[in-house]
Amino acid sequence: MEESELRWLFTRLATRDATERSLALAEIEVTGGELVPNGSPNGTGDGMRIGSNDHCADGTLIESALSKNVTSTRFLAHILRLAIQCPFSDVRERCKAVLQGVKEQGGKIPRQCGTGPSSFIPNSEIQGVENGADEQVREIFTDVFVQSQRLDHLTAVMGLHPQYLAAFCRTQDFMLRGNGPLPYDYRNYIAILTAARHRCSYVMGLQESEFLSQGGDREWLQGLEHVPPKIQDLYELIKLLSHRPWLITQELIEKLLKGPHNWTLSELVQACVLISHFTSLPSFIYGCGINPEIDMDGGHTLRPPSLTDESGLSNNNKPNEESAGGNVEELVQKMKNIEKQSDTEDSQEEKVKKFEKVREQSGKLLPRSPGSCGEREDITPFVQDPSFLYEDFARRGENSQFQTFRAQDYTWEDQGYSLVNRYYPDVSQLMDDKLGVAYNMTYNTMGHKKQVDTSLLRRAIWNYIHSLYGIRHDDYDYGEINELLDRQLKTYIKTIACYPDRTTKHDYDSFWLDFKHSEKVHVNVMVLEARIQASLLYCLRAIMRYMT
Template sequence: MDSCWCCPVQELYVDAFLHNNRLEHMVQVMSFHPDYLACFLKTQQYMLRCYGPLPYDYRHFIAIMAAARHQCSYLIGIQTNEFLLQGGDERWLKGLSHIPKKLQDLYELNKIMAHRPWLISRAHIERLTQGNDNWSIAELTHAVVLLAHFHSLASFVYGCGINAELDQSDGHSFESPGNGGGNSGKSPLSRSPHSLTGSSAHEMEGGIEVLMEKMRRLTEEAAAEEVTQEELLKRFERVETLSAELPAASKQAFSPKEDILCYVDDAEFTYQDFAKRGQPTELPTFRAQDYSWEDHGFSLANRLYPDIGTYLDDKFNTAYNLTYFTMGDNTDVDTSSFRRSIWNYIHCMFGIRHDDYDYCEVNQLLERNLKAYVKTVTCFPERVTRRDYDSFMREFKHSEKVHVNLMVLEARMQAELLYALRAINRYMT
């Protein structure tokens, strides 16, 4: 799970600076994992500044709308600057009532994708693509990708405690991983460093050893055990139910600034546990085998918004397969089952089931604090606190915690896109 610091990171920094005229804290935190950062920068550059059906001012304002659903002032500030640099109309920055009707019409989809993507239907797509000043399917696909990207990026920003740069209001400095942050105990957060208090060295080592033993045992049992589809379904439902019973971080006494609230409509609409959605017959579980990214979403995205599917696929795969075969101070560790359990747990919270996966791994490998943290970062990122970050995976290095947050970003984005692209496909057919 750990990372290395090498020359290519400096090249990525130069590239990011040339494109953005700044070196964002978000980029510096991602540089714990250079291979991922390279994919991220290429993909974001493509969707915001390269070929695509949407005009550039629309792209950045959609990013503002998406970030505002999670009250992410960090991303709103960056995208506001970009919007103005692209010649965007300053009047739009007064709020939703001042933007073109075409963008106003997108807001319902923005809200649903951010919090309950399983509610997206063919009817939502139909309403947006018909009537006066309607969205073309290509434009809507571009917009959907931007919405999913910035909703998920807000999760990463909050999950890693990223604050604004020095030239922005409430700005902070940042301790680069190149100065030892990867292994020194320095936090990737743009706040003061912390130590892993509350755990002795023995306890920290024991935690990782216990997890590694569980991973080894599950690998052996999987090879010997034949599990029926009925049993696999029961295990999925068990994880789903336990997730619904697990409280995310309690709602903080947090009042968004007026310059954020002007971009927010229906602020009370938030995540609702999929397992509590009502009668199962109303909204059945999304079976990944019926509509998967690999077999369906990828090709549709590429067809409607050329090359974006390829960029996203590289980014998804890099985050999912990222490993240095380490866990804490241990080397030669196969972390695939641990990574897979995090990814599939996130999909489970959005009602997505992988038929070929044994969900008992989730309950075996993800301890309660980690589950609670992942649920909060995924579903209520604006509620994440420094204490939440400190309390999960205490014996892991900061680069490994950043890795978990990258997986939250990508698994959440993929889940949102699966629901949105499936609805677009149903509308087209």
């Protein structure tokens, strides 16, 4: 088998047709080929292909490979991934048997690094294909696996909120595989370039794999210098949307639409949607401590397990109760106090002063220095101007040279939705549904307390995220943010929203000590969606100004 045939084999395993799966499983264990090194031609370190010229006596792929001591660790990592994550029990059991056969014949089999999809959240908290996923989650997991041939860690963690996961999957699937003016390989490559701005090798790895499966040119994966000028021209927009979207101007839009390698309006709107999505996704990835996929670099190892691996998540960074903010009882009482004061309303001038105060205080929240995030060494070819990062919209003690984005002047509901729907039909409704789920999602619980109206807290988090990007809601009392969001939570939100690759487990542990993990993941969902909305509003407004 060539590499394309190997990909086809895994595709056949990702089908609801049990008969087809059975035939594909037979090819994993019994075939006339052998595993031989191939120098990793696709640059992913596979180091193997399946050849079909040399036939061994008994015709088994595993024994043939073992006899020559060339069994591919990467190939076995794929088998391990299926043995753990595949929603189809027949595939899981057969893959476990293959791995056991390799082990019994003296071969080295890889094991998963870490204890599950997240390095922040105990595996026992996350629903899996074998540990009690409810029917709704199991169905979503199966759909994701059939569509992409894997049940990725992002999906597993997002499964803590099934309603949002369903909306997220529908939207992302349409962006990458549905109708639209951009070729499929362009979509994946834009995702790769955007994820690289936040050094998110996790998203890059998944998108590179899909890029190749869509027939993408392998040479493009060597970096920006190897792609068509049209994509190179888009990079300035990617850079600005990723870090400082308020710098996007109608002049930049005009340059893209009228340049020598011009984009059409429909193509540009789709590109803006993709960039906004994939520049925000690292906030969720890093904020939840998503581990590499089993078949990725860093996702498997041949080393024996250590005591740390066996004991699960380390608590070395866990803060003491005195330093961790967000006590449930205290927050509930603050929300009650705010509701009692709702009859009195500040003047517009006073509301602006409170907004400026929140923004000034945010400037004092400094993220940690960049740490070791397990990032790829070959990320540099995809990044230009790496020193261009997020800067506070208005620095402390300075008047901003940029005008605050008044949310009422250009809204998603009144202008953004219709503009996207005009040039990129169907995705606008999917995005609107996903946004609505994220904004309104509640289980009416906070920690151990039930029957709690969480709307004030959710709105404070959402509007705080927007304030980091210079967006002000005229009808909101920004004093509520300082009442409801403690310093630890603000620092965490600013870190994952603006510098996601600097997020540590200490940051995750430092807020809401007595809240559930699912509630912390809920915060990450809101950061993801509010960030998407902020980016989209800036670029869509610039497009509208160009058009008028």
